[in-house]
Amino acid sequence: MSHTPSETPPETQADSSQRPKREERMAGSESAAIVVAEKIHKTFRSSEIEVHALRGVDLTIEAGEMVAIMGPSGCGKTTLLNSLSGLDSFDSGQVTIEGVSLADMSDRTLTDYRARRMGFVFQSFNLLPVISAVENVEMPLLVSGVRPTQARQRALKGLADVGLADWASHRPMQLAGGQIQRVAIARALVNNPALVWADEPTGNLDVATSNEVLGLMRQLNREQGQTLVIVTHDPQVGELCDRIVQMKDGQIINYSDQ
Numbered sequence: 001m002s003h004t005p006s007e008t009p010p011e012t013q014a015d016s017s018q019r020p021k022r023e024e025r026m027a028g029s030e031s032a033a034i035v036v037a038e039k040i041h042k043t044f045r046s047s048e049i050e051v052h053a054l055r056g057v058d059l060t061i062e063a064g065e066m067v068a069i070m071g072p073s074g075c076g077k078t079t080l081l082n083s084l085s086g087l088d089s090f091d092s093g094q095v096t097i098e099g100v101s102l103a104d105m106s107d108r109t110l111t112d113y114r115a116r117r118m119g120f121v122f123q124s125f126n127l128l129p130v131i132s133a134v135e136n137v138e139m140p141l142l143v144s145g146v147r148p149t150q151a152r153q154r155a156l157k158g159l160a161d162v163g164l165a166d167w168a169s170h171r172p173m174q175l176a177g178g179q180i181q182r183v184a185i186a187r188a189l190v191n192n193p194a195l196v197w198a199d200e201p202t203g204n205l206d207v208a209t210s211n212e213v214l215g216l217m218r219q220l221n222r223e224q225g226q227t228l229v230i231v232t233h234d235p236q237v238g239e240l241c242d243r244i245v246q247m248k249d250g251q252i253i254n255y256s257d258q
């Protein structure tokens, strides 16, 4: 096994000066909403307390945008991400993705849709520790019925794209935090999804590794045009995105364009 000292090409380093302005991104293209959320409410109820986690959230995300969702702990960021992506239900309001309301999708349709069109990256990586990096990355492909030899090829290419070609046979437990998160990103992107949801993708990483992972997401967004929605506490992450959506107490208080 040989590998280069640094698997990350220099252009993947985070650099907000390279961020295209919204007008540049939108120039020459009709702005097309990929996600539209209207008046989303969600309350968690237990026998003792009620938490009104989302209190009337309206949000439109355009195709190809890289958006940060920020705000204090407990303000509803994860709840919003889970509601928008159909991972969790909400009480009222409507979410439309690529023109189809989540409410009109059966569980089966939604699961299929998620497998084909969405990728997920979480703070805790969510990789299976006992199988290799390439087996983790190919899993979404196998689940959506891609033939094993083709799945393996695409997974290897995905790992190469995130600078981990030489680490395919390593298990996550044999990799460093930044490498593990890059495997998770490769897995989220292997299906070439239109939409990638990330919840604190750099939350467990040191600053340098976090910059590296973010730079990679920015690069992939630019090269492949995926829409990325990233929940983060990290102002540096927000700075690198096209737009920061600021939440407070279950509501969006600012939709700022940078």
Ligand SMILES: Nc1ncnc2c1ncn2[C@@H]1O[C@H](COP(=O)(O)OP(=O)(O)OP(=O)(O)O)[C@@H](O)[C@H]1O
Pocket: 044, 045, 051, 053, 071, 072, 073, 074, 075, 076, 077, 078, 079, 080
């Ligand atoms: N499954 C649940 N049951 C009960 N309450 C919940 C549940 N999930 C979230 N909550 C509550 O809903 C509110 C919003 O939680 P959420 O996890 O969306 O916040 P967050 O902004 O993602 O916070 P953090 O930055 O700490 O991850 C919080 O008050 C939380 O305690």
Ligand SMILES: [Mg+2]
Pocket: 077, 078, 079, 199
């Ligand atoms: Mg959260």
